[in-house]
Amino acid sequence: MAKKYIVIGGSAGSFQTILGLLEALPKNYPFPIFLVLHRLKNISSGFVEALSIKSKINLLEPNDKEIIEAGNIYLAPANYHMYAEFDNTISLSTEEAINHSRPSIDITFYSVAHSLREKAIGVLLSGANKDGAEGLKEIKEMGGITVVQDPNDAQIQTMPQAAIDLFKVDKILTTEEIINYLSKLHFLYV
DSSP, rough: OOOOOEEEOTTOOOOHHHHHHHHHTTTTTTTEEEEEEEEOOTTTTTTHHHHHHOOSSSEEOOOEEEEETTTTEEEOOOOOOEEEEETHHHHEEEOBTTTTSSSSSSHHHHHHHHGGGGGEEEEEEEOOSSHHHHHHHHHHHTTOOEEEEOTSSSSSSHHHHHHHHSOOOOOEEOOOHHHHHHHHHHHHOO
């Protein structure tokens, strides 16, 4: 298993931050990344391809029970919740939407918090609802590291501000600082 697992959630206004991050992370990035983005459920083609063009890391929409491996970015498929399981696999479900969202950032954050505990690094970006705040708090409570995009840097402040209002996050960073922080992680945990 990897030393750290990165889980990133974003919604409205987070796309440019995600693209910048995908462009910056090196091809040999040693940690798995879970990426949960709110998107229209009826548009699936083109989205993965658009992100993959910017990414040096293998980016895929996982299948149910897929084994989690370092060096992959697992993008929650449209209209599915994505869970990290205790047996180092991903599971997908079509349970009810949470915070009007499927995939729900909270669902993935909760599962990562409980299955990976102190190995988890949760990052919450720009968004127009509060999805992700409760799950990010759970990551902190289970020993993980929590990062929130600075609301003054976010295109839409609601999502990162909800986390800041809910608990004491570990880091409040601008887009550039988030990219630098995640880019340098592999030097800290090799």
